[in-house]
Amino acid sequence: MNCSIIYYSARKTSYCEKALKRNLPVTGLEPGGVSFAVDAGTLGNELIRAFGVCDVVFVVGGLEFGDSRSVRKILSRAASDSDISLSRRLQNDGGDDGYLLRSGRQLLVILPDEPDQIDAIFRGALTDYIKTYNLQGM
Numbered sequence: 545m546n547c548s549i550i551y552y553s554a555r556k557t558s559y560c561e562k563a564l565k566r567n568l569p570v571t572g573l574e575p576g577g578v579s580f581a582v583d584a585g586t587l588g589n590e591l592i593r594a595f596g597v598c599d600v601v602f603v604v605g606g607l608e609f610g611d612s613r614s615v616r617k618i619l620s621r622a623a624s625d626s627d628i629s630l631s632r633r634l635q636n637d638g639g640d641d642g643y644l645l646r647s648g649r650q651l652l653v654i655l656p657d658e659p660d661q662i663d664a665i666f667r668g669a670l671t672d673y674i675k676t677y678n679l680q681g682m
Contacts, residue, residue: 546576547602548594552587552615554580554605554657563659564602567666571674573600584618591652599649600674605657607642615654619645634665641665644673651677 549564551557557580568575576598581587587603594601606615634642634653642665643654653670655662 545573545600546598547573547600548577548579548598549575549602549604550579550581550587550590550594551604552581552606553609553613556657556659557604559659560604560655560657560662563662564604567663567671570666571671573674584612587615587618595650600651600653600677602653602655604655604662607654607656616643619643619652619654634668634670642670644670 547568549561551560554560561578564575577594579590579594581590587606591601591603603615603619606613606618609615634644634655642656642661643652645652645654651674655665
């Protein structure tokens with residue numbers, strides 16, 4: 545199954561890309577498209593485009609911001625008008641936690657802009673959840 549990846553104001557893109565390449569094969573997902581966003585408007589447009597192509601989208605970066613660029617704030621506003629069936633915090637010892645949002649068949653995974661933290665989140669419950677998600681034929 546393909547997924548899309550959006551790097552949002554990510555500073556360590558190439559390192560995060562390597563972390564995803566290490567971890568995605570275990571889940572059964574393959575990157576089908578990669579894009580970049582540097583502001584809320586572009587992120588919104590890229591999310592719409594990505595979900596138009598596939599049902600699983602990863603957003604890397606933006607968790608460290610506390611202002612209007614915060615991916616948490618941007619997605620909270622967007623999710624308030626959505627029917628979210630699952631919202632889960634992906635625990636990460638020693639860094640920014642990731643987030644998992646599911647609405648129907650669509651799955652959004654928000655990851656920090658740190659390769660070690662991405663590895664830790666995939667070692668947690670995320671990999672098992674995505675494997676189960678794939679087996680359900682979503």
